[in-house]
Amino acid sequence: MNEMSNKWIGQSTIRPDGAEKVTGRAEFAADTNMPGMIWGSVLRSPHAHARIVSIDTSKAEAHPGVKAVVTAQDIVDFPVDTPVPLGIQDMRWMCRNIMAREKVLFHGHPLAAVAATSEAIAAEACKLIEMEYEVLPWVIEIEDAIKPDAPILHEYLEHDGKPSNITGTLEHKLGDVEEGFAQADVIIERSFTTRPVHQGYIEPHACLVSVAADGKTTIWSSSQGQFMVRAMTAMLTDMPQSDIRAIPAEIGGGFGGKTIVYLEPVATMLSKKSGRPVKMVMSREDVMRASGPTSGSMSTVKIGATKDGQIVAAEGTFYLQAGALPGSPIRGAAGCGFAPYNIPNVHSVGIDVVSNRSKVAAYRAPGAPIGAFAVESVLDEVAEALNIDPLELRLRHAAREGTKAAHGPTYPLIGFVETIEAAIEHPHYKAPLGKHQGRGVASGFWFNAGGESSAQVNITEDGNVVVTTGHPDIGGSRAAIANVAAELLGIDYRRVSVLIGDTATVGYSNLTGGSRVLFASAMAVTDSAGQVITTLCERAAKIWDIDPDAVTWEDGEARPAGDNAGQFEPLSLADIAAQATQTGGPIGHGAQLNTTGAQGGFATHICDVEVDMDLGIVKVLRYTSFQDVGRAVHPAYVEGQMQGGVAQGIGWALNEEYIFDKDGHVDNPGFLDYRMPVCSDLPMLDAVMIEVPNPAHPQGVRGVGEVPLVPALAAIANAVHNALGLRFSSLPMSPPKVLAALEMPEAAE
Amino acid sequence: MAKLHVSTTINGEPTEFLCEPYETMLDVLRDGLGLTGSKEGCGSGDCGACSITLDNRLVCSCLMLAAEAEGHEINTIEGMAKGENLQPLQQKFLEMAALQCGICTPGMLVAAKSLLEHNPNPTETEVRYWLAGNLCRCTGYDKIVRAVMDTAEEMRGAAQ
Numbered sequence: 001m002n003e004m005s006n007k008w009i010g011q012s013t014i015r016p017d018g019a020e021k022v023t024g025r026a027e028f029a030a031d032t033n034m035p036g037m038i039w040g041s042v043l044r045s046p047h048a049h050a051r052i053v054s055i056d057t058s059k060a061e062a063h064p065g066v067k068a069v070v071t072a073q074d075i076v077d078f079p080v081d082t083p084v085p086l087g088i089q090d091m092r093w094m095c096r097n098i099m100a101r102e103k104v105l106f107h108g109h110p111l112a113a114v115a116a117t118s119e120a121i122a123a124e125a126c127k128l129i130e131m132e133y134e135v136l137p138w139v140i141e142i143e144d145a146i147k148p149d150a151p152i153l154h155e156y157l158e159h160d161g162k163p164s165n166i167t168g169t170l171e172h173k174l175g176d177v178e179e180g181f182a183q184a185d186v187i188i189e190r191s192f193t194t195r196p197v198h199q200g201y202i203e204p205h206a207c208l209v210s211v212a213a214d215g216k217t218t219i220w221s222s223s224q225g226q227f228m229v230r231a232m233t234a235m236l237t238d239m240p241q242s243d244i245r246a247i248p249a250e251i252g253g254g255f256g257g258k259t260i261v262y263l264e265p266v267a268t269m270l271s272k273k274s275g276r277p278v279k280m281v282m283s284r285e286d287v288m289r290a291s292g293p294t295s296g297s298m299s300t301v302k303i304g305a306t307k308d309g310q311i312v313a314a315e316g317t318f319y320l321q322a323g324a325l326p327g328s329p330i331r332g333a334a335g336c337g338f339a340p341y342n343i344p345n346v347h348s349v350g351i352d353v354v355s356n357r358s359k360v361a362a363y364r365a366p367g368a369p370i371g372a373f374a375v376e377s378v379l380d381e382v383a384e385a386l387n388i389d390p391l392e393l394r395l396r397h398a399a400r401e402g403t404k405a406a407h408g409p410t411y412p413l414i415g416f417v418e419t420i421e422a423a424i425e426h427p428h429y430k431a432p433l434g435k436h437q438g439r440g441v442a443s444g445f446w447f448n449a450g451g452e453s454s455a456q457v458n459i460t461e462d463g464n465v466v467v468t469t470g471h472p473d474i475g476g477s478r479a480a481i482a483n484v485a486a487e488l489l490g491i492d493y494r495r496v497s498v499l500i501g502d503t504a505t506v507g508y509s510n511l512t513g514g515s516r517v518l519f520a521s522a523m524a525v526t527d528s529a530g531q532v533i534t535t536l537c538e539r540a541a542k543i544w545d546i547d548p549d550a551v552t553w554e555d556g557e558a559r560p561a562g563d564n565a566g567q568f569e570p571l572s573l574a575d576i577a578a579q580a581t582q583t584g585g586p587i588g589h590g591a592q593l594n595t596t597g598a599q600g601g602f603a604t605h606i607c608d609v610e611v612d613m614d615l616g617i618v619k620v621l622r623y624t625s626f627q628d629v630g631r632a633v634h635p636a637y638v639e640g641q642m643q644g645g646v647a648q649g650i651g652w653a654l655n656e657e658y659i660f661d662k663d664g665h666v667d668n669p670g671f672l673d674y675r676m677p678v679c680s681d682l683p684m685l686d687a688v689m690i691e692v693p694n695p696a697h698p699q700g701v702r703g704v705g706e707v708p709l710v711p712a713l714a715a716i717a718n719a720v721h722n723a724l725g726l727r728f729s730s731l732p733m734s735p736p737k738v739l740a741a742l743e744m745p746e747a748a749e
Numbered sequence: 750m751a752k753l754h755v756s757t758t759i760n761g762e763p764t765e766f767l768c769e770p771y772e773t774m775l776d777v778l779r780d781g782l783g784l785t786g787s788k789e790g791c792g793s794g795d796c797g798a799c800s801i802t803l804d805n806r807l808v809c810s811c812l813m814l815a816a817e818a819e820g821h822e823i824n825t826i827e828g829m830a831k832g833e834n835l836q837p838l839q840q841k842f843l844e845m846a847a848l849q850c851g852i853c854t855p856g857m858l859v860a861a862k863s864l865l866e867h868n869p870n871p872t873e874t875e876v877r878y879w880l881a882g883n884l885c886r887c888t889g890y891d892k893i894v895r896a897v898m899d900t901a902e903e904m905r906g907a908a909q
Contacts, residue, residue: 022843644886678882
């Protein structure tokens with residue numbers, strides 16, 4: 001890490017996009033319009049599982065106002081026998097997810113789309129499409145999908161030599177668990193289930209696509225990666241990427257759910273066929289039926305310890321729902337669950353299971369909260385069995401620099417121990433509790449990520465700064481980037497404008513996801529700003545007619561490096577910019593990097609709950625999260641990530657779940673019945689930032705966005721256990737389930 | 750059926766528009782009048798992202814028929830700042846980082862402004878219940894509640 005005055009890094013500055021957002025002027029995808037624009041609507045499957053016998057779109061095409069109809073025939077088919085990876089996705093599944101092919105695999109699966117002069121006409125015309133189906137038996141839950149006689153979704157996918165709904169496995173091993181368990185005096189083994197939960201972004205998916213007569217295509221859409229939108233749309237519509245300009249609209253929340261496309265390739269084909277710009281916006285019901293969520297799970301965790309409190313072995317099996325097409329976050333569940341601890345013998349297995357529900361998408365630390373819920377619940381029981389304070393047990397086994405993790409790495413400098421120590425010392429941990437109240441703790445880990453990032457730093461003619469990066473800003477990253485650039489250039493942050501470029505104006509940048517944006521983009525900005533400073537010093541040297549090495553950049557101005565360099569009045573950014581044309585031309589540099597050195601994120605949570613014994617409502621009374629944030633470049637938005645992650649965890653633990661009816665349809669596809677936390681459900685969410693800077697990053701950044709969700713499910717479940725003496729191994733701990741368990745403790749399982 | 754002609758006042762400006770009988774106020778604001786600050790998160794009155802005021806009453810514009818605006822006074826997020834001067838809640842939301850993605854922010858601000866007009870000295874619980882109809886998935890509401898409470902205190906100070 002370089003030495004810096006840190007005038008701006010660590011300041012909660014005003015975000016560059018703030019004034020537009022508080023006045024309603026910020027342009028989200030659904031706010032965009034174009035001359036001649038028409039509307040697209042999607043026909044969705046009424047069945048959970050059916051073979052498509054025929055589709056007749058002729059009546060829809062003839063309907064007045066209809067300009068184009070698209071079916072799977074218009075989308076590139078990637079045959080099922082050859083994997084076509086794009087990032088962590090496989091285009092075989094993506095092409096079948098955006099438009100059903102051969103079979104419909106879930107209720108709400110897109111079958112066709114219509115573009116018409118109004119949204120109402122497009123929706124009406126969808127109803128004129130004549131479908132013939134052969135309805136098939138369907139399966140929703142994991143335990144049903146893995147039965148030997150379960151309806152098979154994909155006959156060509158085999159497990160153990162026969163067609164199966166198990167579509168992938170992953171295994172991590174460290175040491176020898178059998179030997180480990182042989183040494184154990186206490187062994188606790190428990191099984192857990194969690195329900196699929198939706199990312200819950202308030203902005204439904206939306207896009208506007210214009211395919212011009214020469215094929216040049218412009219896409220405005222809400223996504224976590226304009227380059228992902230470009231790549232997937234190009235592949236699914238058979239267009240060269242150079243013909244597509246994907247413009248990132250402001251994104252109204254994503255949490256992982258907008259790392260894939262649903263509408264863009266469909267709108268592109270509708271625009272191509274109709275010759276008109278096409279706008280598509282999902283309804284909330286479409287969002288709930290056909291996008292996201294994250295996996296439901298079924299897992300078993302076994303942990304063994306000696307009677308003097310040493311954990312000697314841990315084993316976990318995690319079945320995760322992938323939805324209708326393969327690809328659940330088994331890596332997060334199997335990899336992150338045991339990752340916070342130094343345990344000599346670990347065996348962790350993840351199993352991917354398909355069933356007739358919408359294909360899962362990433363959700364904040366994908367899979368990790370599922371793993372942590374099981375592991376941290378069992379750890380709580382181990383601590384109880386050994387009569388050790390649960391934080392003390394975690395502290396004794398906390399991973400630190402040099403610990404070998406079962407999922408592969410040997411940790412560099414990390415700040416997990418510090419989070420537990422801070423929790424133990426915090427007044428919250430010692431505060432008294434009342435009747436029907438309980439306290440729980442849990443810890444968690446997320447990998448974090450680096451990868452591709454591009455940035456351009458340009459000096460304006462009047463000596464101010466424009467920074468362009470390539471990652472959609474989902475939670476305030478532009479504000480943090482302004483701090484970094486201001487710090488490096490030694491100027492006021494208000495002189496730095498930070499923009500998110502589109503695919504034609506900035507170099508390739510990978511997704512906003514994995515807690516990578518500030519880590520990676522700050523590296524690209526640091527590189528670019530370094531080059532800019534070198535140029536600024538060269539220009540000053542030219543003006544002064546001295547050697548460039550004799551110039552330094554300090555506090556936003558060029559100065560002679562010492563007495564030997566000569567006596568010159570410092571030149572400000574504005575002075576140098578004013579003479580740029582005479583000294584060599586415009587000043588600006590870019591960097592395109594594949595960043596490395598991202599290091600894991602760790603957190604420890606304390607949660608207090610109170611249970612209403614008459615209504616079964618679990619109320620979170622107090623919540624404090626402790627996280628190693630590396631360096632909090634913009635502390636308010638780091639806290640915001642911590643608080644937002646905790647709130648999502650509270651929803652997951654206490655209320656959120658999909659309810660399916662007897663026909664395999666989601667019965668609660670709206671915000672009234674799919675119950676996310678509202679303002680009156682929550683207390684203040686205290687966030688304690690612990691800074692153990694990442695030595696591999698110029699500003700010490702670690703990712704901060706994802707780990708705040710990871711411990712929450714277990715912290716809340718452990719608090720409920722502490723309050724009631726009942727251990728809920730099945731989420732959510734919703735009022736009906738809590739009431740049932742109060743009457744009959746087995747109902748908690 | 751012919752479109753309906755509606756005369757109303759939006760953000761202080763006399764406004765006329767034509768609408769279908771089934772169109773919502775949100776549809777007309779966004780698609781007819783270009784006032785896209787009000788957002789559609791659900792279309793069923795559950796998320797509050799489309800919050801506006803109708804004669805100083807807080808409503809979800811997705812649940813209001815556009816024709817109901819006839820003769821009434823509508824205020825939206827676009828009318829909240831006066832020229833370059835942000836309304837105190839808008840300023841406080843920026844200073845206290847009470848928004849992340851910003852999609853709920855217009856509705857949240859309209860609802861919070863309405864709260865402070867009805868109750869200039871709300872308790873934390875009163876703020877939380879008033880805003881319970883405005884979903885935010887990013888912030889956990891912590892900074893939003895603090896920003897509203899702080900603004901209320903400042904506005905009370907300024908009024909004295």
